[in-house]
Amino acid sequence: MVVGWLRPSDDNPSMPMPPFAALGLTLIERDWLSANQIVFAAAPDSPATVVDTGYVTHADTTLALVRHALGAAPLVRIVNTHLHADHCGGNQRLQQAWPDVQTCVPQASLAAVRTWDTWALGYARVHQHCPPFTADHGLAPGATLLLGGHPWQIHAAPGHDPHAVLLWEPASRTLIAGDALWQARLAIIFPELDDADGFAPTRATLDLIEQLAPRWVIPGHGPAFADVTSALAASRRRLDQFEAEPRRHDAHAARALLMFALMARTAPSRAALQADLQATPVFQQMARRLGQRDLAAWTDELVQRLLHDGWVVQQGDTLRVATRH
Ligand SMILES: [Zn+2]
Incomplete structure (x- = not known):
């Protein structure tokens, strides 16, 4: 700040x-x-x-x-x-x-x-x-x-x-x-x-x-x-x-909303965050738009990709936003 x-x-x-x-x-x-x-x-x-x-x-x-x-x-x-x-x-x-x-x-x-x-x-x-x-x-x-x-x-x-x-x-x-x-x-x-x-x-x-x-x-x-x-x-x-490729916007929105959901919570467990995402109407809607039928697998993949790209860090079972961002 x-x-x-x-x-x-x-x-x-x-x-x-x-x-x-x-x-x-x-x-x-x-x-x-x-x-x-x-x-x-x-x-x-x-x-x-x-x-x-x-x-x-x-x-x-x-x-x-x-x-x-x-x-x-x-x-x-x-x-x-x-x-x-x-x-x-x-x-x-x-x-x-x-x-x-x-x-x-x-x-x-x-x-x-x-x-x-x-x-x-x-x-x-x-x-x-x-x-x-x-x-x-x-x-x-x-x-x-x-x-x-x-x-x-x-x-x-x-x-x-x-x-x-x-x-x-x-x-x-x-x-x-x-x-x-x-x-x-x-x-x-x-x-x-x-x-x-x-x-x-x-x-x-x-x-x-x-x-x-x-x-x-x-x-x-x-x-x-x-x-x-x-x-x-x-x-x-x-x-x-x-x-040119509206699916890219959906994918971008999913990542950005996931990051916001993580910032808005204090060290949520990975399971709790994903349960929240799966119950969130906009994530259900984005999964439909992206042709993702398995909501749990899709949200898990979203988290996994953010971990892989270094935006999110997992410690034990809890997730947090990486400090470099
Ligand atoms: Zn705004």
Whole structure:
């Protein structure tokens, strides 16, 4: 975990600095289980705000980090780029800590939050836990949100999640991308696992980002970056592969969801993890799509391959993510 932003090193004093202080924001870089937090200090007409709140198992850490970033000021607003459990799993904890906080979620997800429909929100399907929280406002594409005293535009960012939004500050050309653009990887395109079209919306969102021409991107995971051209090229290359051969996307999704399931548990036994995977609807669905009739054998093979490739380590009967990742 890294808090803040790296300084120009002595051997590279010309490294450009992101304008985060001028934007009134603190980037709290987390990991691949918990999404990053972007904390905006209070400014005239702009209440103190956090964008995204991490996964539930890290909620106490998220609370401590947000408190530290805000100092004595209360948190007044929570904003979520989308409602995957690693982006809003700390919402409930923050709402308990600051009972007057207002929570803003993508407009298209508002109804599902209000009825706490865990199928519509996706948690039941992937067996990820997200403690229920309340939502006060919808983030409508085309609207503007004052954050840190600056107007941030809300743009629709379908693809990885059909309801996701981007936050864009045009004066500094800073983009809060959620999981729509990472520096070197492409996130799972969830609609494709449901036989819905996710590839075309993903491509359209990458095109939108290219048109916006960000100078800085703050992704949902990983450090902020300035080389947007390389990031877009890497995402498009991966998307091209997935479109040409959709089974590769299913295989990628299975590996990524398995890694998340492992990170979300503390040293599970291999048998317990595999039993969980076999009971998880999205794994049953991916096995069907990949023509794998023997679910137990397929999940065992997935684990075995991650062990072989060094992503996962087995000690006795328990599994954990390899530390080098
Ligand atoms: Zn996501």
